Amino acid sequence: MLTASDIAMYTTIWKIYFHEDLSSQGILDMLAQLGLVTLAATGTAYMVAKTTTTIVSEITDWMGRKGCDRLRHATRTQVL
Numbered sequence: 001m002l003t004a005s006d007i008a009m010y011t012t013i014w015k016i017y018f019h020e021d022l023s024s025q026g027i028l029d030m031l032a033q034l035g036l037v038t039l040a041a042t043g044t045a046y047m048v049a050k051t052t053t054t055i056v057s058e059i060t061d062w063m064g065r066k067g068c069d070r071l072r073h074a075t076r077t078q079v080l
Contacts, residue, residue, distance in 0.1 A: 011022045 007027065011027070014022050
């Protein structure tokens with residue numbers, strides 16, 4: 001969450017770095033763009049997570065019961 005002092009600091013840095021003032025409209029435009037980027041990144045991360053889960057599920061389906069038994073046996077032998 002941005003506080004008023006954070007926004008004042010950011011606008012001061014912007015003014016020093018770019019030699020131009022930010023209006024309140026400029027700040028709102030930047031926040032809107034940031035929201036769109038965040039939304040796009042969240043959607044992409046969700047799709048990647050779902051795709052990865054589906055691929056792993058398919059691989060475990062292909063391995064079948066024997067694949068699960070091999071994993072359990074490997075885990076038991078490592079513990080001993």
